[in-house]
Structures are given as C-alpha cells and as structure tokens.
Amino acid sequence: MLRLKVLTFDVNNTLIKVRNSVGQQYAQVASHFAVKVNADELGKAYRALYKEQNKKRPNFGAESGITSEQWWGEIVHKSFQQVGYTEENTLAKISAKLYEDYKHASSWHVFPEVKEMLKFLNKNGVCLGVISNMDERLIPILQETDLAQHFAFILPSIQAKCHKPDPKIFQQVLDRLRIPAADCAHIGDNIEKDYYGAKGVGMNAFVIDRDKTARQQHNDIPKEQFLQDLTELETKIFQEIK
Structure with missing residues (x-):
C-alpha cells in the first residue's frame, strides 16, 4: 500500500x-571563438559571481526586469573579465552559445x-x-x-x-x-x-x-x-x- x-x-x-565542470564548459565554448582561458580560474570566478548574482537579483532576475538569458550573460561576462578576457563582442557570442548549450542533453x-x-x-x-x-x-x-x-x-x-x-x-x-x-x-x-x-x-x-x-x-x-x-x-x- x-x-x-x-x-x-x-x-x-x-x-x-552538469556533464563537465562549469569552468571546463565555459573554457571549451570559449575555445570555439579562439579564446584561451584557464578553466580552474574561470570556475572559481563563476562560483563567486553566481552567489553574488543570486543575492543581488534572485531567481534569475524574475523580479529585476531582466530575462534569464541576460541574468546568466552578466555572470559569463564578469567571469571572463575576472580572468583577463574583456572583448565584449566575443563575450556576447560565448554567452549566447552557453545559454543555448545548457538546454541540451549533451x-x-x-x-x-x-x-x-x-x-x-x-x-x-x-x-x-x-x-x-x-x-x-x-x-x-x-x-x-x-x-x-x-x-x-x-x-x-x-x-x-x-x-x-x-x-x-x-x-x-x-x-x-x-x-x-x-x-x-x-x-x-x-x-x-x-x-x-x-x-x-x-x-x-x-x-x-x-x-x-x-x-x-x-x-x-x-x-x-x-x-x-x-x-x-x-x-x-x-x-x-x-
């Protein structure tokens, strides 16, 4: 019963x-755009920024007037900036690909x-x-x-x-x-x-x-x-x- x-x-x-660590995933996607970064450093930056973003704009920006893609994009941009990569147009492409990739089983x-x-x-x-x-x-x-x-x-x-x-x-x-x-x-x-x-x-x-x-x-x-x-x-x- x-x-x-x-x-x-x-x-x-x-x-x-997540199949790979976030740092590895971010670094792998960046490599498609000829950007080389340290996956461990990137992962460390991501973890701190995720906590900060979650506190500042909880629930993926649902009450902050931004989309979830923008919410994640801010984390991606800041994570790469903290490890020394700052080219905005390429970061926008990396961010868009990451957002799409995480929809898929791969x-x-x-x-x-x-x-x-x-x-x-x-x-x-x-x-x-x-x-x-x-x-x-x-x-x-x-x-x-x-x-x-x-x-x-x-x-x-x-x-x-x-x-x-x-x-x-x-x-x-x-x-x-x-x-x-x-x-x-x-x-x-x-x-x-x-x-x-x-x-x-x-x-x-x-x-x-x-x-x-x-x-x-x-x-x-x-x-x-x-x-x-x-x-x-x-x-x-x-x-x-x-």
Missing part, C-alpha cells in the same frame, strides 16, 4: 548534473538509476513532479534528457515567481493538487532549500546524499531521511498492510 502518493524532485545534482549527465526508478514509481501509481530553482530551460532540459515524460508537472522557480526554500513554491503544488502535505515528499540534495523548505509546509522530505557527506554534517536530521541514490525510495513509499 502506498504511504506517499506524490513525490516531487529537485533536478540539478538530484536527477542530473551538457548534462543523468544519474544511472534515475530513469529506471522513475519508471518504477510511475508503474506503481505514484504521482511525480518537479520543484526546482531553475529558469525556463528546465522543461526542454528534462525533455532532452528523456525525463519529462515521467512527471505530471514541472515547476521551475522562475515560473512560480518564488524559489526554494520559500514555502510558497511548495504550497503552490499542494494547492494545485489539493492533497494533504503528509501524503507528499520532496527529494533534493540541498538541506536548506529542499529538506527544510519542504518540511516547512508539512511535507515529508529526503536528502539525496550520493557521497554520504551530508549525513555526517547534519546530526539534526534523522539518518533514515538520507538516500544514497533514488533506488532507496522503494522502501520509503510503501507501508505494510496489517
């Missing part, structure tokens, strides 16, 4: 991950167990959905990676007009489905955004912890709430009939 009727998933680092790696586990959950009558802090490319990404077909709904934060861990993004799903939070669980890799965000509206929650590091750092979360991979969901969603 099903214990949980609805499962929602984070995407990045839960179902899929930029992403699907974790090995994901497709079979989603099929298993579909077969057993579990309603599946996505709640992810991503821009409008989320749906084409899931289509290209052959995952979209498994989900009844896909909610990117840019469409929701709010982002995890804001409880409003989880509540939107509960309101649409008209289902008690106790019948749902959210699965993601981020403790604050995924685990506590979902728990904040009364949902169950599990942390995907593929390298077993998160469970060592968070003694406040019961060990049974951590999953090494999605196959462990099988024992979580059913309950014995007594």
